[in-house]
């Protein structure tokens with residue numbers, strides 16, 4: 001068997017004291033080399049030393065109140081009752097002996113002085129103990145000194161030694177001082193919590209001084225001294241052995257308890273070091289690892305006592321913090337998204353296709369514009385109704401989470417015009433919010449008319465798609481306002497910011513062709529060519545939102561100063577551009593890091609305001625997942641139908657059908673469950689945590705979880721049965737639409 005030969009080698013290095021004395025153990029056995037190389041023995045000693053200090057603190061001090069611990073209080077009572085009564089009775093006994101002429105006046109004075117000094121020091125220590133924490137923690141040194149003084153007195157004040165110093169006659173009777181030596185050891189064990197080291201340095205010199213003083217000074221070498229001395233030696237030795245055992249036991253229990261605590265905390269660290277559940281970017285994982293390193297370093301710096309090493313650790317902590325901030329603020333461009341291996345295969349394809357940029361695998365078709373969806377004429381029963389007639393219902397916008405936009409649309413044929421007009425009127429926007437400095441009611445009226453025209457044009461620029469239509473835009477505005485008006489966000493928004501929110505929400509999907517970015521790029525659509533395959537739809541929505549303003553009679557923002565205009569434009573562009581789902585994980589990761597890991601959002605800074613409002617709009621864009629179950633099912637049906645229509649088109653073009661777009665094979669509950677679980681829930685959890693508002697948690701998150709449970713129950717119900725599409729087919733839907741026309 002090959003034995004590992006250990007070679008202890010001093011490493012000479014002149015930097016830190018710990019490095020100077022660093023001992024590296026070199027194992028010839030290669031297998032063990034990595035494990036045992038450069039083990040710093042000093043560190044082990046330091047840990048033990050620190051544990052000893054911690055043990056002492058635990059014994060003497062209550063960790064919560066930082067005052068004297070209960071055990072120590074009890075010990076103090078025993079100690080003081082005994083020692084004071086012993087000192088008093090010795091004094092009284094000395095007076096008695098003096099009265100019957102067995103003790104000279106000089107000796108009496110010496111005894112009384114020594115006893116008074118020891119009594120005074122003891123009481124002073126007791127008072128200071130209660131007054132100062134420093135004295136409390138160092139009190140065992142004080143008690144060691146008191147016990148040593150007492151022992152000195154007990155040995156040297158023995159009549160047989162004292163008479164040599166004073167020259168008085170040796171008395172026949174004397175004070176029982178030797179008995180006191182035994183009592184001191186017992187009392188010290190109580191007050192020092194059986195701390196062996198102190199008992200040892202108290203007991204051993206006591207015995208040495210006892211024997212040497214009697215032999216050298218008193219000159220007694222009689223049998224009585226030896227028998228007395230051996231009895232004391234025997235008792236003190238037994239006390240020391242017992243003390244050693246007790247001390248060892250206490251330390252063993254304490255170390256074990258500490259080890260368990262460290263193991264528990266390391267378990268926690270291990271748990272923390274796992275990435276945040278869900279789908280994370282590379283950068284986010286780096287930040288989580290940074291946090292683990294920070295935690296470990298903090299733990300180490302608690303144990304280490306050398307100042308220069310502590311300084312080094314502190315510097316490292318600051319550097320890690322700097323790295324974290326740098327990575328969080330600027331490093332997301334290169335962050336790759338890491339999909340969890342636990343993800344369902346279909347969901348993985350769906351997320352890769354729609355939430356992680358584009359990968360073109362489709363057969364390519366000839367270039368054509370896709371803006372040829374014909375408008376469908378539908379009549380509405382209350383199309384003549386205006387804002388005033390529907391005021392009670394419109395009052396729910398931004399207030400009542402389950403506000404039903406379908407009702408407004410189905411009764412009037414309008415959604416954007418109604419909602420925008422209602423809000424601007426309700427807020428008395430042009431009169432009191434905008435252009436306050438140039439208060440002019442005539443001007444306000446003109447502006448209001450221009451705005452009405454603008455929003456009406458915006459509405460008509462929406463196609464009557466199943467899902468991406470004006471109703472969706474109005475619903476997104478409602479959800480967005482719900483987040484803004486029910487939280488502190490509103491306190492930090494000016495009138496222009498609020499207007500930016502309204503325009504961005506209402507315009508965020510304008511001109512949507514009911515096809516995905518991926519489809520447009522793969523089919524080399526003119527839009528994809530125009531916007532260089534980059535967030536094609538979002539660029540188009542944004543551009544269209546502003547270009548409608550240039551239509552005659554629509555520019556209600558003409559009078560804005562250039563700085564106002566650029567702020568408004570920046571906010572709107574950022575909000576709309578961030579609704580691009582292919583950037584979902586990057587945006588979520590960045591927001592999560594800023595809001596939860598760093599907690600450094602400052603809404604008064606324009607960049608942070610942009611990020612917060614953009615996140616709000618992003619959440620509002622998929623808010624149907626967090627709405628009441630009936631509303632959610634309605635929206636889900638519509639979005640699925642829009643996907644299926646694209647799937648039909650892909651089939652027609654003999655292209656690979658996008659995931660969850662094939663009406664014949666798509667398992668709708670499964671696809672919805674995946675969407676809610678992987679996309680919506682993580683997003684809403686982060687957003688709600690940031691908003692930190694009970695009302696919003698109770699409505700949004702609760703509904704979202706409820707909807708998730710609904711789809712899960714659907715899957716369970718259908719398990720083992722034949723797969724049947726849950727929703728009506730497009731032809732059935734069209735039939736229903738035509739029926740409603742008659």
Ligand SMILES: [Zn+2]
Pocket residue numbers: 472476508509579621
């Ligand atoms: Zn949208």
